[in-house]
Amino acid sequence: MFQQLNCWNKHSAAMKMTSIDRLLLLLMGVLAGYQVAVGINGLGTVPITTYTIGFGALLVAGLLIIILGFEVLDSPIVVIVSTVIPLSISLGLVWEHLASYRTPYLLFTIIGFLAVIFTRSIPIKNRVRVPTIIIAVVHGIAGMTIFLLPSILAANGTMKPAFALVGLGGAMIGLGGLLLSFLKAGKPIVPRETILKILPGLLMLMTACFVAGFKLG
C-alpha cells in the first residue's frame, strides 16, 4: 500500500508526526521484531526466510518512519519495500500450506518483483500506466493470497480459527491500499490528513493481526 503514497509526498512532508504515531510505529516494530526472532521458529527454511524478509522490511520501515517522519515515504525505495512485504509473506504462506503451488508462486514472486524494479528503473513509452498496472497486478495477487488463504484454511478447519487473523492483516493491507488508490485517482474517500493519521495505527494493527494469527493459529 505504500506505493500510492508516493504521489502525494509533498502533502506527507507537511504532515507532522505525533508522539502517539511514533508509539504505534514502535509497537509495530517490536511486534515485527518479535515475529522475526521468535514467531517463526520451527518452520521450514523457505518460510523462515520469506517471513524474515517480510517482517524485517516492516521493522526497518517502521524505524525509518519513526526517525524521519512521514517524509520517508517520499523515497523511491518505498515502492520496492512495499512490494517486498506482501510478496514475501504470501510466498511463505503458499510454501507452508499449498505445496502443489510452491514452484508457480515462487516464479510469480521472482518475476513480479523483477517486473516492479524493471518498470520503475528504466524509461518506458507509456511511463505512467505500465508501472501502475504491474504494481496493481503484483500487489493484488499477493494481497488476495494473504487475505484468502488463511481465511479459507481457518474456515475449513485445516488451521485453528485464530489463523484467520493473518487474513485480517492481509485485508488491512488491502484496505489501506484501496483508500490510497482513491487518493491517487483524485477522488479521496477521506482526506489525505486522515489517511496519514490512521496509517501508523493501521500498520500496527495489521502487524498485530499477523503476529497473533501466526502465534494462535
Next chain:
Amino acid sequence: MTTAQSFIVDRKSKFAQFWTLIKPLQTGLLLATGVAGYMSAHGTVDIPLLLVMSVSLFLSISGSTIMNMWHDHDIDAKMKRTQKRPAASGELTRAEVFNVGMAVTILGVGWAVAIDPLYGLVVFAGWFFDVVVYTLWLKRRTCWSILWGGISGAMPILAGRVLAVGGIEIIGLLLAGAVLFWIPTHTLTFSIKFFDDYNAAGVPTFPSTYGFDTTRAVIALSSIIAAACIGVAGVMIGVQAGILRLLVVLSSGLLLLSFATVFRPSERVNFSLFKYASLYMLISMILLSI
C-alpha cells in the same frame, strides 16, 4: 528567596550545567555497550558487580567527555552547534571544568582498577585514547584522529567483556571492532551535516580533507565491517537463531542506508543514517545481551 534556597537553586543549576558536559545520550550509549559486553558472556550475572562496573564506567566515560569539553572550549565556541555548551559559553570556568573532569576521572578509573586490574587497564586505555591521543594530540592536526576516538569508544564494550570472561579474547575484540567501525558511521555523517561548523573552527575532517564522495564511501565500508563484526560476534557468542535473524534484518537496514548515502546522497539520507546507526547499535547491544 532565603540564602539556603538560593544555594540549592545555584547547586541545581551547576549540576544541570555539568550534566550537559557529559553528553548524557552519548555516555549512555557507550555505557550500554559496556553492559552489553558484560552480558554477552551469558554467564551467571553478578548484579552487584554489574552495578559497580556500570558506575565506574559511567564515571570514566563522563570524565573523558568533560576533559574533552575542557580542552576544546575554544573550538566549541566557534561552532554554532556547540557554542552554547557551558565550557564554551563561559557559564563554567575552565578551572571548574578541569577540576571536576579530573576528579570524576580519578574516581571512575580508580574504581575500575579496584574492581579488576585488567578491566581497569582497558577502562584507562579508553580514557587515555580519548583525552590524550584524540583530544590533546590529534584532533586539531589530522582527520584521522577519529580512528583513535573510535578505538576509545570501543573500550567500554571490551572492558565489560573482559570483566565477565577474565581476559581479552576474540569475541571481545570483535565486539570492540563493531563499535570501532560503527563510530565513523556516526561521526563522519555528523561531519558532513555540520561541515561548515567544523571548517569555521578549523578542525580537519574527512569531508574537508578527502571530499564528500570519499567520506560517504568510507561510511558505507565501515558500516559493512561493523555489521559483519556484530554478526560474527553474535554467531561466536552463540545467540539464538531468531536473534541472529533479527541482527541480519537490522544490519540490512544499516547497509541499505549506507549505500543510499553513496548512490543517492542527500542531507536527509545522511541524517537518517546518523539516527539509524545509533538505534542500530543500541538494539544490537540489547540483542547480544539476551
